[in-house]
Amino acid sequence: MKVSIIGTTGYGGVELLRILHQHPTFKIQSIHSTKDEIPIWKEYPHLHCLLDKKMEPIDPVQIANQSEIIFLATPSGISGQLANEFVNKNIKVIDLSGDLRLSAKDYQAWYKHEPVHENLQSQAAYGLPEWNKKTIKNSSLIANPGCYPTASLLSLAPVVKADLIDPTSIIIDAKSGVSGAGKSLSRNTSLAEANENFRVYKVNEHQHTPEIEQQLLQWNNDIQPITFTTHLLPITRGIMTTAYVQLKDEQNTSQLLELYKEIYHQHPFIRIRPENTFPSIKEVAGSNYCDIGLHVDDRTGRLTIIAVIDNLMKGAAGQAVQNANIMSGFDEAAGLDFVPMYP
Incomplete structure (x- = not known):
């Protein structure tokens, strides 16, 4: 084609x-x-x-x-x-x-x-393939998700859809490499400012906030406005989101890991980490993978969910090609079987 x-x-x-x-x-x-x-x-x-x-x-x-x-x-x-x-x-x-x-x-x-x-x-169909594949397949116009929403939504979807969390409790701490800002020159993304530095930006004002909320509400209409904070990492590419949510009922880490594994086992680009192991950005660099790890704090009843993606791949171009594959009736992983770059 x-x-x-x-x-x-x-x-x-x-x-x-x-x-x-x-x-x-x-x-x-x-x-x-x-x-x-x-x-x-x-x-x-x-x-x-x-x-x-x-x-x-x-x-x-x-x-x-x-x-x-x-x-x-x-x-x-x-x-x-x-x-x-x-x-x-x-x-x-x-x-x-x-x-x-x-x-x-x-x-x-x-x-x-x-x-x-x-x-x-x-x-326009919202192009999050793991959750919207049928609509994508039948569409000719796709709104490719943003990079932060991709990681955030993939990490939260199982517990939001299953109504396992307090709908008022979602807090997302998000961090991105400087390539997320594009090629345009700015002071904050210059070497002198970004190198050996860690900066918060667009506090409570990031444009990806309503995109995350919009999709969460489609999965669970009790979801309330989220707290979403973004930071700039001194790296070129990659995103890590750490989501904190309050569980409604007592659950343990192994139970929720089984839920995530069951939901995502047929999705080639979602990798759920074993208990007590957590992903890092470098482990998905250059690939279309989203790696997810999670842990329940027994003291507080809060669940912590960590997700990592390459912002230029699963957060942009890789997901766009994944959507194109689905729209065209091909294997969604066609042309995307990159092993992550390491180190």
């Missing part, structure tokens, strides 16, 4: 190139950017002699005529406009931005951009 990527100069776009270059079925038909029409390897020299395609202008009609799937790796505020250009053109679209994930009211409040038309947003 022929695929096109719009927005190839960002980190999400270049990860799509890395995955799709060796995908067994998808073929990169064209790559597009608002930058000069130069070979992509001049933007990313590590692609020299591997991929010599030139970045082309963004012409929706031409792209729709030559490809079957389009990945939008463009910033929020732009992706939604582009997605609208491809509606009713018999083409599958996967948007990696936040433009199609939220209601107009929440999007405008949290992203500070003009929202897409409600009809367009309502057509």
